[in-house]
Each structure stands twice: as structure tokens, then as C-alpha cells.
Amino acid sequence: MTAPLDPAAVVAEFLERVVPYDPAPEAGPVAVIGVRTALGEATFQVGDHVVRAICRALEAYRDPEDRGLCTGCGGRRLDENLHCRDCGQLHGILGQVIAQHARRVAQDPSYGPPA
Numbered sequence: 001m002t003a004p005l006d007p008a009a010v011v012a013e014f015l016e017r018v019v020p021y022d023p024a025p026e027a028g029p030v031a032v033i034g035v036r037t038a039l040g041e042a043t044f045q046v047g048d049h050v051v052r053a054i055c056r057a058l059e060a061y062r063d064p065e066d067r068g069l070c071t072g073c074g075g076r077r078l079d080e081n082l083h084c085r086d087c088g089q090l091h092g093i094l095g096q097v098i099a100q101h102a103r104r105v106a107q108d109p110s111y112g113p114p115a
């Protein structure tokens with residue numbers, strides 16, 4: 001479930017948060033950002049400070065589903081428990097604890113089937 005977004009409004013709000021901190025507002029615009037969606041369209045003339053802010057924001061973005069790469073198969077499909085949906089490997093501290101416990105159990109004859 002994703003909340004509806006108006007991309008042009010989001011860009012406008014981003015600019016409102018960043019523009020006041022432009023150290024050289026007199027330098028003028030260096031780029032035009034255009035947004036066109038079903039909700040409408042808008043263009044924004046932006047200075048170097050804003051361009052850099054947009055680039056940093058985009059570089060910093062990580063998808064909420066991005067939990068890194070599986071060390072087993074290199075896949076990207078780790079679930080919220082860091083369990084690889086492709087090869088089944090567990091990651092993270094819980095995954096290590098479970099894997100260590102499984103190894104201990106496998107090596108301990110007292111866990112074996114009743115003789």
C-alpha cells in the first residue's frame with residue numbers, strides 16, 4: 001500500500017527546504033527540472049546549490065526493500081528476516097546464531113534420534 005504522491009508538489013516542497021540555504025543565490029539558475037505526471041506538470045529553474053542537493057538526495061536514497069546482497073547467491077531478495085528468498089541462506093546476527101546452533105546440534109550426538 002503506497003500513499004498517493006504528487007511528484008511536482010514533492011519537488012516544490014524540497015526546493016522550499018533547500019533554496020533558503022543557497023550560499024550564492026545571485027548566481028542564478030543552472031538547470032531546469034521538469035515534472036509531468038497525470039496530476040499535472042511543473043518546471044523549476046534551479047541553481048547549483050539545489051542541483052547538488054537533489055543529487056545528494058538521490059544518491060542517499062535506498063529502497064525500503066534493499067537489504068543488501070545475499071552472501072550465498074548474490075541475490076537481492078532478502079526478506080525482513082534477512083532470509084534469502086532465492087537460496088534460503090540466513091543473514092545478520094539472527095541468521096548467524098541460527099546457523100551456529102544448527103551446526104552445534106548437528107555435531108552433538110545427544111541431539112540424535114533415540115537409539
Ligand SMILES: [Zn+2]
Nearest residue numbers: 070073084087
Ligand atoms: Zn541467496
